[in-house]
Amino acid sequence: MSRRGLTKKPGSGGSSGGVSTAQLANLVYGQALREQAQQSKGDGIGIGNKASFAITFDDSTYWLKQDMITEMRSRKLPFTMGLIANPANDNNQGVTTADLQKWSWRWGMETWSHGYDHNTPNNVSDLEREVIQSKTTIETTHKLKCQGFIQVGATPSGAYNNLDKDKLLTNIKSDAGRIIYENHAHYSAYIGSITRRPPTGNYFGGSRYTVTAMPPGKTSAQHLADTLAQIDLCVKNGWQLALLIHPQQIDRTNAGSTNQMYWTHVMQILDALVAARDAGTAEILTLSGLYYVNKSSVRQNLATDNGITFAGVSQATPGFWSVTDASYWGDKTFHAADPVWGTPSFEQSNLYDVNGNKSLVGRINNLFAFAGETFEIRCRVRSTTAQQQRIKLQLTGSSGLFLDIQAGSTNENLWGEFYAQPGEGSFLRVPFTLPFDTTFLTIALGRGNGAANSGNGLAWTDFQIVKI
Numbered sequence: 225m226s227r228r229g230l231t232k233k234p235g236s237g238g239s240s241g242g243v244s245t246a247q248l249a250n251l252v253y254g255q256a257l258r259e260q261a262q263q264s265k266g267d268g269i270g271i272g273n274k275a276s277f278a279i280t281f282d283d284s285t286y287w288l289k290q291d292m293i294t295e296m297r298s299r300k301l302p303f304t305m306g307l308i309a310n311p312a313n314d315n316n317q318g319v320t321t322a323d324l325q326k327w328s329w330r331w332g333m334e335t336w337s338h339g340y341d342h343n344t345p346n347n348v349s350d351l352e353r354e355v356i357q358s359k360t361t362i363e364t365t366h367k368l369k370c371q372g373f374i375q376v377g378a379t380p381s382g383a384y385n386n387l388d389k390d391k392l393l394t395n396i397k398s399d400a401g402r403i404i405y406e407n408h409a410h411y412s413a414y415i416g417s418i419t420r421r422p423p424t425g426n427y428f429g430g431s432r433y434t435v436t437a438m439p440p441g442k443t444s445a446q447h448l449a450d451t452l453a454q455i456d457l458c459v460k461n462g463w464q465l466a467l468l469i470h471p472q473q474i475d476r477t478n479a480g481s482t483n484q485m486y487w488t489h490v491m492q493i494l495d496a497l498v499a500a501r502d503a504g505t506a507e508i509l510t511l512s513g514l515y516y517v518n519k520s521s522v523r524q525n526l527a528t529d530n531g532i533t534f535a536g537v538s539q540a541t542p543g544f545w546s547v548t549d550a551s552y553w554g555d556k557t558f559h560a561a562d563p564v565w566g567t568p569s570f571e572q573s574n575l576y577d578v579n580g581n582k583s584l585v586g587r588i589n590n591l592f593a594f595a596g597e598t599f600e601i602r603c604r605v606r607s608t609t610a611q612q613q614r615i616k617l618q619l620t621g622s623s624g625l626f627l628d629i630q631a632g633s634t635n636e637n638l639w640g641e642f643y644a645q646p647g648e649g650s651f652l653r654v655p656f657t658l659p660f661d662t663t664f665l666t667i668a669l670g671r672g673n674g675a676a677n678s679g680n681g682l683a684w685t686d687f688q689i690v691k692i
Contacts, residue, residue, distance in 0.1 A: 261409035266524025282306035287471035302332030302655035304511035306374040309358035332655025334510035344382035369596025372410030420464035432468040436485035524691035535568035544586040573681035583670035596660040606649025608681040616670035621662030
């Protein structure tokens with residue numbers, strides 16, 4: 225929900241101190257937005273001494289759809305989109321609401337407003353269109369949560385003028401500063417240090433490091449080296465970095481454009497982030513998640529917070545898994561100490577089941593605070609024989625199934641296939657965003673193709689759903 229910005233200047237009447245009742249109400253509303261955001265992040269994202277990164281894209285969903293979304297998916301990387309909200313904008317050519325929802329719900333896209341038309345506002349009416357109408361469009365037309373506002377312009381002009389110099393707090397009396405503050409919980413612009421030292425305690429004005437377009441005078445190889453050095457610095461010191469990629473400004477020919485980074489170099493940057501993540505030295509978060517990082521170990525985990533465990537589970541004592549069909553407990557074994565991992569695990573050997581009726585099923589209720597928020601499923605899963613084995617994992621919200629990992633399905637919610645390996649198994653990582661309208665999450669764990677009782681089974685352990 226958005227509030228219309230005031231056209232009156234502070235001090236133009238109303239209560240004592242020169243601030244009107246309506247102006248005071250709007251400032252209180254802005255503070256309430258930030259308190260609500262704090263709650264939706266679980267009151268902070270504790271990652272210890274790890275570095276934290278956010279990958280953000282601005283402007284062109286067209287080019288995101290052409291190739292970048294495939295690269296993000298293949299690396300299991302969540303990302304933030306600075307969306308130009310007008311569906312008819314040229315940057316959104318060929319991109320539908322269904323595309324945006326798919327990228328969000330199944331592949332971990334977080335959405336921010338980057339204006340309605342990406343225009344420079346010159347008056348209050350322009351500001352209301354760019355700042356307020358953009359948010360309304362994202363949330364009512366696309367039905368995605370708008371996490372914040374990304375200001376247009378490396379050198380702000382028009383009604384945005386000086387927001388980068390004075391920051392929002394000292395410029396709150398300006399129309400731009402006030403309208404942004406009253407309508408968005410978070411704000412991003414070209415302000416302050418590129419690297420951040422958590423906890424920042426700053427939800428307004430965090431800067432981003434631009435990968436492409438490149439700084440003047442830099443070659444792609446030079447800017448690649450600079451970027452990798454920034455990543456290494458953050459990993460060494462446990463700092464933060466938000467990287468900005470304009471997908472329309474990548475040299476996909478690797479031929480030497482004046483200000484566009486080579487495609488191969490952008491891929492090297494993504495791979496460097498994956499390497500740090502997989503080495504356990506970094507977390508890849510959303511842009512809004514980056515704002516709430518601290519060095520504690522306290523973090524919202526929908527699995528542990530809702531009693532999702534495989535320890536002590538049976539048909540008589542199902543615990544979280546009470547939604548499981550009563551007819552399909554016979555093929556499920558629960559190990560207090562798994563024969564391979566030594567941790568509590570769930571093993572299943574049933575037939576491949578597209579609809580999920582034979583899966584282990586549980587439901588998390590009362591997710592009002594987290595609707596529209598981005599999480600990541602993390603768990604270990606292995607084939608119980610010498611052959612790799614397809615898994616099945618399904619997520620269902622208030623409006624139905626929205627994420628489906630399995631083979632042989634043609635439904636529109638299909639995430640793709642994942643093969644669990646034998647031996648020590650595989651690590652499954654699934655960034656996803658809860659649909660904005662959901663109040664619950666149903667989780668179904670099953671297995672793919674294979675004959676019943678053939679020993680061609682699947683085992684799971686350490687199931688987590690962490691806030692990113």
